Amino acid sequence: MTNMNDPWPDDEVTRRLNDLPEVDPPSTMVQDVMATIARRGAARATHSVTPTKRGEIMAKKVLWIVAAAAALALVAMRVVGYPPVEKGTEATIGAAQRYQSPQISSADVKTGDAQLQAFLQSDVFRQLTTDKAARQALKNKDFQRALSDPAVRAALVSPDVRNAIAAMGAANTGAKQDAMSVRLEAVSAKYSALAAALEASPALRLALVSPDVVAAMGASNALGVALAKPDLAMFLAQDAAINAVMSAPDVALDAAAAKD
């Protein structure tokens, strides 16, 4: 939208500002707003039911009874001597057997079903299912391995890293893997953010010598949106999300192509 009353209609800044396109709001905006309003209205109606004085007194009574029972149980345990102490263990002095948890690996980090469900119903997910380049990249095992690495997810948050990869993809669509390695070295020499990310993660290097992955990261806006957020990128490393993207009917792809 351009304001026609600008006193500087033709200057450089106005021209640049006009370069920014109008963005479509999410298609579910109206439904989401109305659903939230309905939900909040219902919650308010529920909360507005004033509890009766009698109900409050009953709740307090129950609380006192439970507290008294718990206190009695503690006293009884003390008197009876429960839990029983085995013979021979009294006054034993030795090194405490402290619990030592193992290092957490990325495989141990699992997101809940609810979070995954929310992701599967998100706009980003819908865009991924209709994006041929994104689906091509998600099929790639090296890319899946890379996304399961927290260092890679953290690196991809940086627009500089994603832009470096995008620049690489634009120049090398259809290139062979060896050529990609050479190109990766050249681009990382130029973009320090990418060099640092490669240093931090060998998995990223493996993924970025794949022409499919690099081309998709350059071409797919949906993938860019997902990778910009580590929590979304984490879902893309999970089989359930990948399978869901892959199993989206080709009809969705055709519809997206027709729209373009």
Add this chain to the structure above:
Amino acid sequence: MDDTGDTALIARCLGGQQDAYEAIVTRYQRGLFNVAFRMLGNYEDARDATQNAFVKAYEHLDSFDPEQRFFSWLFRILKNECLNVLRARRPSQPVSLDLPSARGADPVEVRERQRAIQLALMSLSTEYREVVVLRHYTDLSYDEIAAALGIPTTKVKSRLYTARQQLGELLMDWRVAR
């Protein structure tokens, strides 16, 4: 943005007809979302801020003064939502610029240019960014912007002047760096 019918729709909402508000959201979602997107530089954050603003506006619809322009009132609510998002961002947190797909001769270059412009906008202080966004991405007049921001019209003009100077320098740096 056309104000025709807003008063009637608001009256219907206040009378308990929720579907009238659906018409209001449909009418203003595009304008409001684009303002949020330019203020925050991030699609998801803009979606959340716009959605929250609409919900809060509904909940406080009875405090709307029909003498005002409805979009200006909505913007004031949205601005608070945007400020909450910006405050919640850690200072070191990079802004992910979710720009729409570029179409044209060289999509990478177009995206780069749009990214640089949005980055330049994001580097302005909030008070400068809001005048630029309202002036360039809505059809509000100076007086309406002044009303929306609660500042005199002269201040709107001076802020816009300074903001444009700063933008010019930022974009000049970018061109030189390229």
